[in-house]
Amino acid sequence: MEEQNKKRFKINIYDNKFEIVLFLAFLVYLVIARAxxxxxKLHSTFLWDWDFYEMxxxxxxxxxxxxxxxxxxxxxxVPFLAWIIPFDSSTSFAIINFTSSYIAGILLFYTLKIExxxxxxxxxxxxxxxxxxxxSICPPCIYEYKFIHLIFYLNYVVDGVGYLFVMxxxxxxxxxxxxxxxxxxxxxxxxxxxxxxxIPIFIIYELLNDKAPKRTKKRLKVLVKPFCSLLKYIxxxxxxxxxxxxxxxxxxxxxxxxxxxIYQGNPYGSWDLIKLFxxxxxxxxxxxxxxxxxxxxxxxxxxxxxACFNRLESFSRWVKYYGVFIAxxxxxxxxxxxxxxxxxIGFFPMIHLAISGFHEMRSSALELLxxxxxxxxxx
Numbered sequence: 001m002e003e004q005n006k007k008r009f010k011i012n013i014y015d016n017k018f019e020i021v022l023f024l025a026f027l028v029y030l031v032i033a034r035a036x037x038x039x040x041k042l043h044s045t046f047l048w049d050w051d052f053y054e055m056x057x058x059x060x061x062x063x064x065x066x067x068x069x070x071x072x073x074x075x076x077x078v079p080f081l082a083w084i085i086p087f088d089s090s091t092s093f094a095i096i097n098f099t100s101s102y103i104a105g106i107l108l109f110y111t112l113k114i115e116x117x118x119x120x121x122x123x124x125x126x127x128x129x130x131x132x133x134x135x136s137i138c139p140p141c142i143y144e145y146k147f148i149h150l151i152f153y154l155n156y157v158v159d160g161v162g163y164l165f166v167m168x169x170x171x172x173x174x175x176x177x178x179x180x181x182x183x184x185x186x187x188x189x190x191x192x193x194x195x196x197x198x199i200p201i202f203i204i205y206e207l208l209n210d211k212a213p214k215r216t217k218k219r220l221k222v223l224v225k226p227f228c229s230l231l232k233y234i235x236x237x238x239x240x241x242x243x244x245x246x247x248x249x250x251x252x253x254x255x256x257x258x259x260x261x262i263y264q265g266n267p268y269g270s271w272d273l274i275k276l277f278x279x280x281x282x283x284x285x286x287x288x289x290x291x292x293x294x295x296x297x298x299x300x301x302x303x304x305x306x307a308c309f310n311r312l313e314s315f316s317r318w319v320k321y322y323g324v325f326i327a328x329x330x331x332x333x334x335x336x337x338x339x340x341x342x343x344x345i346g347f348f349p350m351i352h353l354a355i356s357g358f359h360e361m362r363s364s365a366l367e368l369l370x371x372x373x374x375x376x377x378x379x
Contacts, residue, residue, distance in 0.1 A: 022122055026105055034098055037152045047256050050156035057082035057089040063248050069259060070250035070268040077190035078158040097151050097160040104164040111171045116355055124355045127303055131347060162192035169198040170348050173205050178233050185237040194345050199234055200324040206230055277334045298343055299350050309357035322349035
């Protein structure tokens, strides 16, 4: 027993040292990226989402004066934090985005480590750094920005904090920290409402954790009570989501020429706007914005290559847990314009799928070496 404890202690020390080096390297990467990437200069001719967030950071009360359009007026947390930080708005947003990106990367590592080992989790962090934002006017003229780089460039955005809250929610779900998940969901709604996409995963993980009979009818009856008990963790964030839309009246789209042209006079969230975006997406698909642009260019060939090594059982399990979340992420295409930024919120399930494939490939390779060449490796 003493020898086993000594071995475990040595392994823990090794892992801790490796993690410290890994996180320092990740920090250096972010520092270099922040140092060399210029900050986008705001202009007043056409106002985009980052312009609205900057206006909110200078005066948080502006959301109640019908000057910010939906859905940006419903995301006051990050501009409020930028207003509190005792620097100019540009520096404040830069600090928030840098800090949230760093913490999100560390949380990604530890969330993956719940199911995978240190090496596999490290590859997940590498994938987090290497994901792309494809930007193009017409294929094949595609310009790619790294996942984190575009956040640093635009600066006045809430994306980084949105990724952080989504990552925090995933960590709490996999660890079954229900109360912490409830709190994070509430604050996450104030940052960016996409955190609500994690609710189906929360419900699935908690219900599957309960032992229920295999027969469907009995299973459904047994799951009703646990499901009702989970509602107390979800309802506060949903109520806040509704209350924000009741208390805050957005500005009219017609006040801003560029948004009026994009939405063609249709109010945000209206059925006419959804139909407009459906037609736009169909046109994009037929004109070349197809699988390459929506998947390969966004997630990267290396990630999708690793995902291909998943066995059917592993892929089915991934679909069961994360399928609804990914579906919600892609359904945003019917409600938003800048698709590369909205789809990137699905980074954790996609990285998880890739690391699962790498784990399957690694396990199969080691088993082959152990059986065929009698070279005994551990994994």
